[in-house]
Amino acid sequence: MKNNMKKLLPLLLLSAIAFATTANSKIDDPKKNIKTGSLSVHFVNLINGRDLKLNDTVSLYKNANGDDFKVTTFKYYISNVSLIEKNGGKVIVPDSYFLINAADSSTLIQKITNIPEGKYVGMTFTIGVDSLRNFAGAQSGALDPAKGMFWTWNSGYIFVKLEGESTKSTAKKNRLTFHIGGAKDPDNTIRTFTQKFPNTLRISDGKLPELELVANAGALFQGKTTVDFAKLNFTMGGPNSVVVADNYANGLFKIIKVRN
Template identity: 30%
Template sequence: MKKIAIIVLTVWTLTACNDREETPSGMAVSFSFSHVLDGNPLELEGDAFTLPSGESFTPRKFKYYISNITFKNSISGSSYTVSDGYFLIDEAGKKKFSVEIPSDDYDALTFYVGIDKARNLSTDQVGDLDPSNDMAWNWNTGYKFLVLEGEWEYESDERHGLVVHIGSNDPESEQNFKAINFDLASAGQSLGSEAVVQLDFQAELNELFMDPNELILHELENTSIKGGKWAVNIANNYQEGFFTLQ
């Protein structure tokens, strides 16, 4: 009996050790972003799209910052925020990045569009905060959070420029620095002990123009939006319904 007990204990110990060895201490999480306009893949300098308010729009540039990424375990209350994680997503360039995080049963995720106050007013260039990325304001310290540029026309052949540069025109309140929250569990994307995880996000540009604030270009006096009421309205639009986890 003693020999049998020793054998059973040895097998159990080896199995437990193997289980511990198979659970990684960290995981690599890859973020991938795709962009659509009215459900169609976004194409810069390509065919024109019809915006929700009827304008014909040809996009020329689209990019934005993702930052302050935090994974949460709502059961244990634990969380992990990626340190110095500032990532520029550019339709004409990089649309993917990866982060290393400790293993945990994460069931919620938050990231922000834009740059937080502390880093926005700093000259430390961590992550993608390099002025050569053409996301720094020319006349002031700080960064553009989201940029959309192109040309539009409405009921004529006369073309107009659209310049949307959203930053924080009130750094103290960070009013355009918006949190985007995801319930990983409900999306079937809870993170457990996997060593590598892929998260795919899609951004629908129509949402910038319609929800919750309708933006009708042909009714605006000026379609160069770099601050003020419409910058805030667009920031509120990209906080709600702009991103979906695929």
């Protein structure tokens, strides 16, 4: 009897391991088989309600201080996109880094893929590039330095870039240079955008809902501080970039439409 038990014990042990492995596989299977869908995000660049037109000298824009100006460059990063569920939970979109360039129409529509099927009531994302990637050196894709949004001298990314001209600017050739970046205190300019959708977003396999997101470049110059181009017309990181980032933190982006 003892010999039989000795022979049976290894078999029983192997059976138990096999059962546990099978049980765990069954638990994990639903996660592996979750259906996913995609979302198309359309970016519309404005300045205080007017369409942003680069190099437009016929119809100049005005900042909150009343200073006339034109825009020659407008680019910005969004990253770490998450969709908000009805219960308040967040579904993180992995490796979500997007660069929008007003001069490149192909960047104005961004497709977000591999989103679990479901209903979502809002969105949150980082304005700029998160601290981890910001200090990881030059990278590829949207974070490629060739995109013109990386400081080689400062080893970091420019989160929002606006360049232009204003007769009120005291800089050489009346230039405006706003390169907003920096991820270390006290000059940390990373900001977060969060908003509820105007109606529920439905993600499902085989469909491509659309989200329209407005970017108001005028938000850089109004908010906590009204920018006077005679006094502030140049920044590449540092305290003045914090001033501008604090301005646009609550006014740069707005989701205006969801089309399922």
